[in-house]
Amino acid sequence: AAAFYDRLQNDDALQEQLKATGNRVAMEAYVRDELGYDFTKEEMQKVIFERNPEMTDEELEAVVGGVSDDMLIGISIGVGIGGGMGIIALAIAAAAA
Numbered sequence: 001a002a003a004f005y006d007r008l009q010n011d012d013a014l015q016e017q018l019k020a021t022g023n024r025v026a027m028e029a030y031v032r033d034e035l036g037y038d039f040t041k042e043e044m045q046k047v048i049f050e051r052n053p054e055m056t057d058e059e060l061e062a063v064v065g066g067v068s069d070d071m072l073i074g075i076s077i078g079v080g081i082g083g084g085m086g087i088i089a090l091a092i093a094a095a096a097a
Contacts, residue, residue: 005051008091015087018093018094030094039096
């Protein structure tokens with residue numbers, strides 16, 4: 001989870017590829033099958049908590065509580081959450097349930 005999060009933060013092309021998948025199931029499959037990362041939602045949550053100590057509990061809960069396909073569509077067209085929160089949402093969405 002940590003290696004994927006680090007790559008996601010530094011790889012704009014990967015962020016765009018994940019956004020283009022369009023839904024959570026396709027994103028999970030791409031990350032697992034094409035990129036070779038295998039981690040759970042809980043493992044990613046731990047990484048997010050460790051890497052983003054400045055975030056409020058409300059911000060973290062809003063993202064780790066669940067990323068819907070609608071939210072992913074919002075991220076892909078530049079609406080809704082932005083910046084670091086967008087990366088966090090992509091990371092959570094890529095995690096296996």
